[in-house]
Amino acid sequence: MLAARRDPATLAGYLELHIEQGPRLAQSAVAIGVVSGIVGITSYRVKYEGIANHAGTTPMEARRDAGLGASTFLVTAREMVVRDFPNCVVNVGQMTFTPGAFNIIPGTAELALEFRAPDEQRLAELQAAVVSLAHLVARQHGLQLKLEPLGGCTPAPMSALAQAAIAAAADSLGLTHTRLVSGAGHDAQSMAPITPAGMIFVPSRDGISHSPREFTDWEACVNGANVLLRAALRLAEDVIRA
Numbered sequence: 001m002l003a004a005r006r007d008p009a010t011l012a013g014y015l016e017l018h019i020e021q022g023p024r025l026a027q028s029a030v031a032i033g034v035v036s037g038i039v040g041i042t043s044y045r046v047k048y049e050g051i052a053n054h055a056g057t058t059p060m061e062a063r064r065d066a067g068l069g070a071s072t073f074l075v076t077a078r079e080m081v082v083r084d085f086p087n088c089v090v091n092v093g094q095m096t097f098t099p100g101a102f103n104i105i106p107g108t109a110e111l112a113l114e115f116r117a118p119d120e121q122r123l124a125e126l127q128a129a130v131v132s133l134a135h136l137v138a139r140q141h142g143l144q145l146k147l148e149p150l151g152g153c154t155p156a157p158m159s160a161l162a163q164a165a166i167a168a169a170a171d172s173l174g175l176t177h178t179r180l181v182s183g184a185g186h187d188a189q190s191m192a193p194i195t196p197a198g199m200i201f202v203p204s205r206d207g208i209s210h211s212p213r214e215f216t217d218w219e220a221c222v223n224g225a226n227v228l229l230r231a232a233l234r235l236a237e238d239v240i241r242a
Contacts, residue, residue: 008194008195011194012195012235013161013162013195013196013197013198013235014187014188014191014192014195014197014198015162015166015197015198015199015200015228015231015232015235016186016187016188016197016198016199017199017200017224017227017228018199018200018201018202019202019203019209019214019216020180020201020202020203020204020207021183021207021209021210022183022184022204022207023204023206023207024180024207025180025202025203025204026205026206029176030176030177030178030203031175031177031202031203031220032166032170032176032177032200032201032202032223032227033179033200033201033202034166034167034170034179034200034201035163035179035180035181035182035188035198035199035200035201036157036158036163036180036181037118037119037155037156037158037182038155038158038181038184038185038186038188038189038192038199039116039117039118039155039181039182039184039185040116040117040118040120040123040153040154040155041114041116041152041153041185042114042115042126042149042151042152043113043114043150043152044113044114044130044147044148044149045110045111045112045113045147045148046070046110046111046134046145046146046147047108047109047110047111047145047146047147047148048069048070048108048110048137048138048145049066049107049108049143049144049145050063050064050065050066050069050105050106050108050109050141050144051063051064051105052098052106054103054104054105055102055103058105063105064105064141064142064143065106065141066097066106066107066108066109067097067106067109068106069109069137069138069140069141069143070095070097070106070109070110070111072137072140072141073111073133073134074092076133076137077090077092077130078090080130080133081115081126084129085117085122085125085126085129087117087118088115088118088122089115089116090113090114090115090116090126090130091113091114092111092112093112094110094112095109095110095111095112096109096110097109098110113130115127115130116183117155119157120154120155123154131147134147153185153189156188156189156192156193156197157192158188158192158197158198159192159196159197159198161196161198161235161238162196163198165198165231165234165235165238166198166200166227167179168230168231168234169226169227169228169229169230169234173227173230175223175227182199182201184209186199196235198231200224200227200231201224202216202220203217203220204216205217
């Protein structure tokens with residue numbers, strides 16, 4: 001397997017065509033997205049531990065409610081990112097309360113947490129803020145906190161040469177274009193450390209992806225394919241000239 005590895009020096013570059021998976025191009029009626037970078041992603045398993053007790057007999061002010069702490073964290077994290085971290089996102093995709101009965105105060109609450117940012121500095125700042133908030137909420141509600149890092153991936157800026165080739169290809173076809181950051185991970189993120197990488201986005205109807213309702217007009221697909229072809233030819237010519 002190792003012998004099958006290709007020398008990166010033999011690669012001129014990597015180009016990827018994809019639907020945007022978001023609403024920006026469709027909303028602005030722009031034909032082509034020139035991806036400037038792909039976000040970094042960090043994931044945590046967050047666990048708040050309180051005391052499970054009878055919900056009918058425990059006064060509200062005497063509770064150490066793990067569910068309340070988890071819910072406070074979720075809402076406050078969203079407000080913080082919207083206010084302080086433009087172009088970043090935070091998401092809790094799963095929340096589980098234990099024991100999980102109508103009449104029992106949750107003794108534990110577990111959250112599947114993910115956040116994304118367009119560059120390494122911003123991702124580090126966002127991580128520090130989110131972790132600090134998690135600890136603050138634990139103190140406010142008298143809870144124990146366990147944070148388990150689950151990994152992620154680093155942000156990947158796209159090659160300036162690839163971006164220029166994509167923009168020039170769109171111009172040659174009379175297609176409108178704009179630069180934007182990809183909020184989703186792509187193969188180009190893995191290729192970027194190996195060779196100059198670039199990405200082309202075409203509009204997604206209503207920004208829906210990974211769903212039976214995902215749809216991109218045929219004309220947009222053709223536009224993207226033509227931009228991909230011309231960008232690849234332009235990069236190949238640059239290699240030959242070099």
